[in-house]
Amino acid sequence: MGMAKMPKPIKISSIVEPGDGVYLGQDNTTGESIILSNKELNQHTFLCGTTGSGKTTTIFCFIEYALTSNIPLIVIDGKGDPDFVETLSSMAANHKRTFQVFSISNPEHSNHYNPLSCGGPTELKDRLMELSEWTEPHYQYMAERYLQLALTLFEKAFETFDLHSFIFGLAPDKLEALANKIEAPESVLDYLKTIDKRGISGLIDRLTLIIESQIGHLFSDEPGKTISLPDVLNSKSVVLFSLDSLSYPLYSKLLGRLIINDLKAVASRRKKDDPLVITIYDEFNVFASRNVVDFVNKSRSKGFASLIATQSLADLDIVDIALKKQILQNCNTLIIQRQNDAEDAEELSKIIGTEETWMMTHQINNTGGTGLGSLRFVKEFIIHPDQIKRLQVGQAVIARKIPEFKIHETTIRLIKR
Ligand SMILES: Nc1ncnc2c1ncn2[C@@H]1O[C@H](COP(=O)(O)OP(=O)(O)O)[C@@H](O)[C@H]1O
Ligand SMILES: [Mg+2]
Structure with missing residues (x-):
């Protein structure tokens, strides 16, 4: 009698090929690799999580994919985290990709930017x-x-x-x-x-x-040093706009809007089958407006894949009461990391929805259980709000609509930086 052979464990690295999509991790329950394909990315992603929950780390999974797959990448970081600049710069260099940065808080080490290079x-x-x-x-x-x-x-x-x-x-x-x-x-x-x-x-x-501001000189054209978005797309390079909402709230907001409107003109000049462009908006609420969401929506047919990241849904309400709904309507993939606020957690839970399950109810009287009970059909949250509040650093709930409705619980993988 021969022993049954143990199946070999599948090595994840051997099944995820460069070009497949953004590889986020494995489903905790099924072990399935969670990979967002180009098609899914093109339907846009919304990522929310409180400070320290692991948002930026998740964003780097998207960045890694853009870098390894030679996809043009445009990142706007509303907060202007200096680590972000450093990490992206060295990763781009490792992948031999041209990298440009526009930095409000570090103008001495910033490229120049011409926001008027595209458009009538x-x-x-x-x-x-x-x-x-x-x-x-x-x-x-x-x-x-x-x-x-x-x-x-x-x-x-x-x-x-x-x-x-x-x-x-x-x-x-x-x-x-x-x-x-x-x-x-x-x-x-x-x-x-x-x-x-x-x-x-x-x-x-x-x-x-x-x-006349401290960064005013960065808006003059300097050959070889100036960021022009049409060029970024043509040369498939990587650009990071590092805003600084804490020290320069007004400039950060204005510049964010200038960049979006520039992107809009660039996108409208693209042809239908032009290859994918990845755009990432971290700390999105800093420069958010309806105009941005309108752009994100229309850019889908122009090959843009957007990742919109912010701490919470409530952050968006502060900017504009209609914003949240518009974003949720336009993003078909939702990545949720820890939420501290009960209301935010509950709202996200409701967005994911409920499932129907059977529940046994027990009858009791003053001496205890009667042994009698009934089976009832009830609706329960697929992901309970408490679960969202208890997510650990790096853990996420992912709700997808493409190609079919699917929920994952996972720990986001740490990429090599
Ligand atoms: N998936 C993860 N696995 C392990 N550590 C993580 C993960 N995500 C985040 N961390 C750690 O937690 C800290 C905060 O992560 P970060 O991505 O900067 O959070 P956020 O952008 O939400 O503020 C970092 O030091 C990071 O190394
Ligand atoms: Mg962050």
Whole structure:
């Protein structure tokens, strides 16, 4: 009688091939490898977890995949963690990928960035208008018209221009000189001559604030040192925008929006079957707006895969009450790490949903159990809120919709850095 042969344990590394997708770990119950394919990534991922729960570590699984699979990678870190810069920089070097960083808090070691490298006058006008809040429609329209004209003149006069030189040349007298030089139509010159200078001074002041800031010089074009998003995609390189919400909350928000609007223009110029681009938004609430979610939604058909990470759902409510719903509608994969807040945990639990199970209820009287009972059909949370509150560092609950609804409990794997 021969002994039954023990099956050989499957070595995970031998079944996950580079190019398969983002490998997050193994399902605690089934042992199945959790790999998010390109198709699933393209349906976007939402990741939430309180500080220290392991979010950034999870993000690095996505980064590793982009690096090993030669996928262009754009990361925006709202908090501006210096470790993030260092780790991504060395990982990119290990994978022989071109790496650029734009850093608000470390301008001496930052690349420059030209947020005006992609887009026509109207797109660029919208991009710049979004940098400030306009309460008075009268001034808003005035500013819009002026900006659009200025951008049209700049486009005619120069092949490319950067934010620094644009804002510098925005004063009415400078613009008039430019209009004369390129022989702009009479109507343009008349408009510039008669413009209400006080009416547009608000616009000019607001924009000038950016280029006069501590990081203002980073918006000038320096050959070989300037980040241009169309180039990032073409050369499949890696770029990190390291914002700093703690020390520079306003700039972080503005810059985040500038980058998103730039990305939007880049995405709209892509063709349907262009290869995947991975975009990661860590500490997303710092620069979140409906506009960002709108972009994420539309970018799907342009080959973008987005990972949106934030501490909690409540963080999004603070920005905009409609944001949470929009994000949850647009992200088909949900990665949940520890939540401290009971309400947040319960809401996530509800999103994952319930399952129907049989429950035995027992009858008791004043002497104890009667031995009688009934079997009832009840709905229970698939993942109970307490379970979300008790997740350890690195542990996660993953809810997927692609290709079918599936829930995993797992410990996220630590990648080699
Ligand atoms: N999956 C994991 N396995 C082991 N340690 C982890 C894991 N995820 C995070 N850690 C450790 O926990 C700490 C916090 O992780 P981090 O990813 O920075 O959290 P967060 O971004 O949510 O604040 C780090 O020191 C990290 O090494
Ligand atoms: Mg983090």
